Amino acid sequence: MTIRTLTRRAALAAVAVTGALVLAACGGDDGASGGHTGHGPSAAASASATASGSADPRASATAHNAQDVSFAQGMIPHHRQALEMAKLADGRASSARVKDLASRIEKAQDPEIRTMTGWLTSWGEQVPMAGMDHSGHSGMSGMMSEADMTALEKATGKDFDTRFLSMMVDHHEGAVEMATTEKEKGQYGPARTMADAIVTAQNAEIEEMRRLLGTE
Known part of the structure; x- marks a missing residue:
């Protein structure tokens, strides 16, 4: 009985650890995908260019x-x-x-x-x-x-x-x-x-x- 109890507890602990790792990985994926929705460095650079007018063709077309x-x-x-x-x-x-x-x-x-x-x-x-x-x-x-x-x-x-x-x-x-x-x-x-x-x-x-x- 003692050996079975120890084996059962060890198995439950392994399942808990595996679940925690999976949740952590999912959280990391969300953060990475969020970086592609407009908050990454390239998006920031694009926003900055638009604000300065260099990326807006209408600005150069009407400038005098x-x-x-x-x-x-x-x-x-x-x-x-x-x-x-x-x-x-x-x-x-x-x-x-x-x-x-x-x-x-x-x-x-x-x-x-x-x-x-x-x-x-x-x-x-x-x-x-x-x-x-x-x-x-x-x-x-x-x-x-x-x-x-x-x-x-x-x-x-x-x-x-x-x-x-x-x-x-x-x-x-x-x-x-x-x-x-x-x-x-x-x-x-x-x-x-x-x-x-x-x-x-x-x-x-x-x-x-x-x-x-x-x-x-």
Whole structure:
């Protein structure tokens, strides 16, 4: 009886020890699996990157800098003057090719004004006022003075054609200069894309106008 009792007690003790080991192992597994649900080092690093903005593609897509603001605030009045010049061609130009060019300038630049106005509004920046006299922007590259615009308004026929083309070449060269600066220093993707389009389109129009003037 004594031997059986000792053997039975030893067996019960072994079962208890085995159970304890199994429970400990299960507890360890729970902790390990918990580390894969977002609390491990990789998850923490990911959260940190998201918080800093580096892992969020929307942050880089909408980021802009002072150059982007300057580009939009400068190009809006620049485009407005080009539209003003282009609209004069309809009743004053004698050349059908000059009238066609003026029409294309209107169609290209008017939508760009609306787009840039939307950027500035979304950024909380001031949109240049329409209707200001040309003296307010006389220091801007390629902008015509009040006297230049008055002379163009008074011109007709071939005189208008020559004045318009000469002035628009200078105007376009100023826009290309502004757009090139935006391409080099801007941060906002859509603004840099527009700047690239302006450089391409207006350089092509400069060549066209020089051919019409007979200077190329």
